Amino acid sequence: MTTEPAPPMTTTDLTVGGMTCAACVRRVEKKLAKLEGVTATVNLATGRARVSHPPDVRPEELVATVEQAGYTAALPEPPKSRRRPDVPGDGDDAGRGGGPGSGSEGVRSERERLLVTALLAVPVLVLSMVPAWQFRNWQWLCFVLAAPVALWSAWPFHVRALRGLRHSTATMDTLVSLGVVASFAWSAYALFLGGAGAPGMRMPFSLLPSAPDGVAHVYLEAAVGVPLFVLAGRFLEARARHGTGAALRSLARLASKEVSVREDGTERLVPIEELTVGQTFVVRPGERVATDGQVSEGNSAVDLSLVTGESDPVEVGPGSPVVGGAVNAGGMLLVRATAVGADTQLARITRLVTDAQAGKARAQRLADAVAGVFVPAVLALAVTVLGFWLGAGADPQAAITACVAVLVVACPCALGLATPTALMAATGRGAQLGVLIRGPQALEGLQHIDTVVLDKTGTLTSGHMTVARVTAVPGGLGKDAVLRLAGAVEQGSEHPLGRAVVAHARRALAEGDALPEVRDFRAEAGRGVRGLVEGRPVEVLAPDEGLPAALADALPVAEAAAHTPVVVHVDGVAEALIEIGDVVRPGSYRAVDRLRRLGVHPVLATGDREAPARAVAAALGIEEVHARRTPEDKADLVRRLRGEGRRVAVVGDGVNDAAALAGADLGIAMGTGTDVAIGAADVTLVRGDIEALGDAVRLARRTLGTIRANLLWAFGYNLVTVPLAMVGLLNPMVAAVAMSASSLLVVGNSLRLRAWQPAAGRRGERAGARGRAGVRGRTPVVAGGRTR
Template sequence: MDTLVSLGVAASFAWSSYALFFGGAGDPGMRMPFSLVPTASDGVAHIYLEAAVGVPLFVLAGRFLETRARRGTGAALRALARLAAKEVSVRDGEGERLIPIQELRVGQVFVARPGERMATDGTVVEGSSAVDLSLVTGESEPVEVGPGTPVIGGAINAGGLLLVRATAVGADTQLSRITRLVTDAQAGKARAQRLADKAAGVFVPVVLTLAVTVLGFWLGAGAEPQAAITASVAVLVVACPCALGLATPTALMAATGRGAQLGVLVSGPQALEGLRHLDAVVLDKTGTLTSGHMSVARVTAVPGGLGEKELVRLAGAVEQGSEHPLGRALTAHARRTDPGESLPAVADFIALPGKGVRGRVAGRLIEVLAPDDELPPTLAQALSASETAARTPVVVRVDGATEALIEVGDVLRPGSYRAVERLRRLGVRPVLATGDREAPARAVAADLRIEEVHARCTPEDKAALVRELREQGYRVAVVGDGVNDAAALAGADLGIAMGTGTDVAIGAADVTLVRGDIETLADAVRLARSALGTIRVNLLWAFGYNVVTVPLAMVGLLNPMLAAAAMSVSSLLVVGNSLRLRAWQPSPTGPRPSRPAAPAARKPL
């Protein structure tokens, strides 16, 4: 690109030197008028030293503004780099001491005080607090952590003192992987940029040929040498394809940086292009559309009884002595229902293998059992609905009277409803593929209005399904979080991993949803479409600019300085258009769409 400008400046200076010493421009009393367009000669060769100075001035001023603007597109990457801790307080047998972060090793326990960043990835061993993950994963709300909870390096400890055991250091941390992905994505080239590079490689020789042709034409037509040289120099300067070279990389940098801020990591420009053209997505169920762990889905209490809240409290209290997943889910739900109150103690606890548990709470005999045929009408209806949804029901009895039916299952993530609906509106066909049984899969599909369902899928079945959809002409993405999804992720046009999934799944994917929130998938598709739309506008402007200005320069209507100014302005317009992506906003999160059924289901125990 600089070849054209350099030749234009050299030609202006060479002609001016000739005119000054040999063409009469240096004679005493000689006057030359200043004009933005070439003027008729008065018989004396004019000098263009102002063009030799003005052209580099305009070009360098434009480059300076471009550099300042483009620096903003890497803001997300620099923000990630700033999250890395420089020093860390370590506790061991020698007490507490401050060491450089490079000396921290896996297994060591470090201290995270209120307001400090987590030095690296780890697991909390002591203390409880709220952790702000907004700068790392885009999660808007602080997350409560306690002993056994994993934390991410770079997150801010917003509450109490934490002791954390390091599980990854250096390049193995999630923050390092995020930074590496963003860096690789911004360094890559999309197909549009590769085409632009090829065009620029042909464009420069073509412009040089045009400049020589214009010079020869004007001289052959009898024009004065200075007019011919002026037109030739203007062609060289105005045709500099700077805007063409900036059209794609600036948009890609802005889009990938904005995606990182929103918790969407793309592995490169090809992944961004894949998101743009996506028209079918294969969704895993457990851990992707659903939470992946047992939760209370619905509580149905007998009218006129103790009430839902009290019955949940009693059931959670008696289940404190159980290690069964159902019991843990009930206890956790009871604590969430009334976080300000501790659960009462249980006495005479007995586990009944294959049936449930029994114990005394506040003097009452509380039983949480598998349902039998003797149920009140209200609970019998709830039991039928639970079986349809493939959830696991238990009944709560107080002093021998059946008071409630609680349904436990792998509930849908709150964002799954909106995610599937938004993908459908974007023209993307959702397909459910799961290794779970037919009934839970059908229940989830009915709740989300997914028409195509594939249950009991092995990893090989999922990979075969992807191949089949691609043979039908679909551009397929696979969303998953487990080892069993890795083959399908790698075989799809685009692999999308949940950030909460396994390293194998994340490694096989092209896009990672850092927060583990599938709703951001629709935002990723919209961002990719906006980015590639911006690239198309940039390329249209870059080519259109040359189509208009080069002919003007050829016929002698552009002064070299005016040509340099136009070239610089075109580059700034391209950069400015790309920078609009930095302010791109996802769709606002609205209320959950209504559905005919309640959240569904997981494998019964």
């Protein structure tokens, strides 16, 4: 009997409007989950839902389901062909959330409602709180001013509460609406029937509910204070949440709208959507590179700081790759497009940040589950408090005051915002620093890792061969002359060792000079190259017997340093020994040292030979080394380490690292690595800078600490204030202030992550790391394990 494979799932993003608290999030998720095969993750901070569903469930059905739950929903605008990189909400409102109507018009409407409410509510609050200013019939003026606040200003709360009632659900708006209605209704009763409308009535203000001389207390300050403070709190909260999405909006602004294409010697300005792979476009000084490409003509420096966080401009010339969004800081460039639209690095970065912000940490799922029953529980508590106080023979005013305070002070908003606001701020800040984190699971993994398996070539080292040392025979042609001839003959070679010699020889030339041409070039596999340069036979060969004493003495030194030695022969005579190896990245010292300081044990695993692996490990102070490891060996190593109870992260950049990356607790790819490695990783270091790994660990720990603090505050606030309201120790107006402040504190705490900085004192760390590694002011060069 065979089982049919599960159908592939489709992911659709929806913009959801009308959500105000975690109870709304829970409601939308549960409603969508009722559709067969559908699961959804809703983010209150962004106002978006990511829905996974079978292909036969149409997106329109998802929209209709959300609307049936009492909220608005919309599908994202269908992108034009290769429209600007995949940036959700590709404008100023990107990342703001709030769904339809949350754009500039919605913000303007909220601001106007808040201003009108403040103009009407402030006189009521002042007269209620300052008895000395209470003139004859002041209470009736307050009633007239409070009526439009309780009706018009609080109208959005009433509408959403009624909508929820129609769908048999209750949210934060239900609590606010009931609190306003109860406060205003009781005040109207007190004025018309309870004796509070008598001319000359005075009412002292107290933080605790009270009733002077048995006269019914007028709670108009609560009726206007609750809408005023809740509207102000939500407006400020929306502004703050908008700030947490700044990274996405800054990425959106990097995308060009037009590009100057050059064809047949003429230029024309076209929309970026019309640019195709293979076309050549012009980038003038100060302009942004329109899309990913390769320089075909011109030399310049490009500023990548806004794309990858790289602080120093990068020199580019013919053949150099450039990234869309980078700023041309030098001369004019002609660039051939190699990727457009959703295939560019900028689009990939944006997608990774968006995906990360769509997820939920485990703690937030618990908070959402609590929020799902929170509002019904608060309603039940409010009714219970009212019944208890009346049943105990208490004054009806005291009973209603306690009931209203319970309704107003309870706040599930903070529960819903605790994780998404921190996650948005952290992933955005990480992107600015060149660290792309796929989601909350990756953050949690970063926090807990205690072992990191590091690849050598391309991760700790640059992956590019370079000349480490040149030893010339005393009394011979001299180092510079030999290097010039060796560089000339190696121009015909494609071997990495040959390219390293050529590059070094060109750098040693005087300005304006060029290497001479080579004739009769021949390359012998495993042996070396030879040719005629300026009429003289020149050979660059592997070492053999019969070397001059100076070169023979240099050979064991090169081998001890794990360099690859080659000997330059001119006119049949050995003139110099050139040592070639792979360069250890300068940031590797600081990275390994900082990981060790964070309590993370470094392990080196490489497919390279034992000698170069040990040389790198010794330079960086890594004690555990595994050399000559195949991809399968690396994956086995990771499984063994995990079997020992370690939480393992793997850092790599190549196809041979993909299996280990996928099998680790956390996979970390270098941004300069292959698509396979990046696709298997949970975290990508965009600049290819291993030093950013320590920053990623610290950022993850800070973020999860912030989330825990937010949740502790959100739960603790309700555990303290709700009982106080139940026993009549909170004035409803004070309760409204406290409720609004709770959400603002959570969002404000999360916003601190936007200003988070990498470790200070890097210079001191660098000196410490180099001192421990035994390196004094030079960059070690080790062999890459390659032979001629």
